[in-house]
Amino acid sequence: MSVESLTSCLEARLSTALHWLKRLVDLNSFTANPLGVDRVVEVTAEMFEELGFKAERVASEHAGYGHHLFLTRPGTSSGRPVVLVTHSDTVFPPEEEARNDFRWMEAPAEGRIYGPGTVDIKGGTVLIWMVLHALREIAPDEFERTNWLVAANASEEVIAADFAQRTKDRCPAGARAALVFEGGPRLDGGWQIVTARKGRAEFRITARGRGAHAGSSHAEGVNAVVALAHITPSVAAITDYGRDLTVNVATIRGGTVLNRVPHEAELALEVRAFEPALLTHSEAIMRRLIAENAGPAVLSLDRLGFTSAWPADERTMGLFRHWEAAAHDLGLRTVPIRRGGLSDANYLADLGPTLDGLGPSGANAHCSEHSPAEGKVPEFVEPDSFVPKAAMNVLAVLHLLGTGQDAPPPCTGSSPAHTAPS
Numbered sequence: 483m484s485v486e487s488l489t490s491c492l493e494a495r496l497s498t499a500l501h502w503l504k505r506l507v508d509l510n511s512f513t514a515n516p517l518g519v520d521r522v523v524e525v526t527a528e529m530f531e532e533l534g535f536k537a538e539r540v541a542s543e544h545a546g547y548g549h550h551l552f553l554t555r556p557g558t559s560s561g562r563p564v565v566l567v568t569h570s571d572t573v574f575p576p577e578e579e580a581r582n583d584f585r586w587m588e589a590p591a592e593g594r595i596y597g598p599g600t601v602d603i604k605g606g607t608v609l610i611w612m613v614l615h616a617l618r619e620i621a622p623d624e625f626e627r628t629n630w631l632v633a634a635n636a637s638e639e640v641i642a643a644d645f646a647q648r649t650k651d652r653c654p655a656g657a658r659a660a661l662v663f664e665g666g667p668r669l670d671g672g673w674q675i676v677t678a679r680k681g682r683a684e685f686r687i688t689a690r691g692r693g694a695h696a697g698s699s700h701a702e703g704v705n706a707v708v709a710l711a712h713i714t715p716s717v718a719a720i721t722d723y724g725r726d727l728t729v730n731v732a733t734i735r736g737g738t739v740l741n742r743v744p745h746e747a748e749l750a751l752e753v754r755a756f757e758p759a760l761l762t763h764s765e766a767i768m769r770r771l772i773a774e775n776a777g778p779a780v781l782s783l784d785r786l787g788f789t790s791a792w793p794a795d796e797r798t799m800g801l802f803r804h805w806e807a808a809a810h811d812l813g814l815r816t817v818p819i820r821r822g823g824l825s826d827a828n829y830l831a832d833l834g835p836t837l838d839g840l841g842p843s844g845a846n847a848h849c850s851e852h853s854p855a856e857g858k859v860p861e862f863v864e865p866d867s868f869v870p871k872a873a874m875n876v877l878a879v880l881h882l883l884g885t886g887q888d889a890p891p892p893c894t895g896s897s898p899a900h901t902a903p904s
């Protein structure tokens with residue numbers, strides 16, 4: 483197979499892919515709009531049906547969210563599945579889309595398509611479809627042999643862990659690879675592939691003092707606000723940019739009225755780090771600070787939530803090398819990057835070697851406002867990134883499946899059961 487035939491195979495499919503993308507983007511699928519999320523699930527199931535994928539809808543643990551979608555295509559060999567990960571939800575409530583007139587808008591002069599979820603992550607869903615189509619055409623034996631699982635989270639934007647568990651239930655022996663199709667920007671000629679994400683621990687620190695009349699019995703009070711304020715700078719100072727460790731004191735509140743010594747105050751904070759040990763270490767420092775500051779006010783620390791880090795380990799970097807080789811074959815360059823934000827990769831990394839950022843290039847995810855004067859431009863995807871990124875993913879998956887050196891039959895640029903979305 484030549485690079486040219488792969489590219490023309492993908493180019494032949496691009497306009498259909500963008501029709502599918504428009505259908506997905508036209509449906510509001512805010513996480514808390516389960517009917518909208520389920521409509522996206524229906525369109526996604528329809529998209530992959532012609533590729534022989536069977537759809538299974540699984541209710542979210544949270545009753546207010548839509549259905550997770552698992553699309554399976556069992557292979558003729560009994561190997562571990564290749565898991566391709568996307569999500570059906572977005573962060574935009576329908577009212578916000580209407581208020582900001584944020585919808586599908588093609589801007590060919592800018593090389594962009596604006597719209598909710600264009601890059602996060604509906605463009606990624608469409609890219610998975612392009613990749614599988616091309617694999618079926620250029621490497622039909624490998625396509626038939628492989629166990630494929632396309633998994634779409636109903637509530638990724640609120641990082642619900644139940645999706646990861648349902649995915650793992652469907653891969654009892656683990657995955658050959660977990661490939662997450664969040665957007666992957668191309669900067670300075672390099673295509674960014676995500677090889678690590680920070681973990682996050684969430685905490686609350688509570689100070690309990692003693693309420694008293696601020697005018698008549700001030701000395702009998704124990705001021706919880708002052709006690710909490712005293713410890714706050716030391717907690718924030720755990721931040722160590724040199725080690726990519728951050729503490730964000732996010733909210734702080736305390737007291738009730740002016741004439742009362744406040745009896746209670748609390749702050750909420752999150753800690754992020756790539757190194758799992760640094761998250762544990764930070765908690766230990768906070769516990770020590772609290773013990774050292776034991777005074778008349780009682781301080782306590784509660785851990786509210788925890789998301790494991792996905793460190794750039796050897797397995798990940800081994801997988802990345804397939805993408806590096808694929809990019810090289812295409813005359814492109816790919817760069818491994820680490821991100822501070824969470825994704826499904828944090829939850830799926832123990833399933834098998836994992837990569838993220840495999841979707842198309844775009845930017846401004848989570849932004850719906852259009853006000854260039856204020857520097858606000860809404861989310862967009864770059865349609866000219868679909869073919870090169872899909873080509874890179876196709877070649878890399880073939881490298882991964884061990885057929886990178888084979889010469890598959892030439893691509894015809896069409897498929898027998900080609901369904902154009904309406």
Ligand SMILES: [Zn+2]
Pocket residue numbers: 573602639847848
């Ligand atoms: Zn997002």
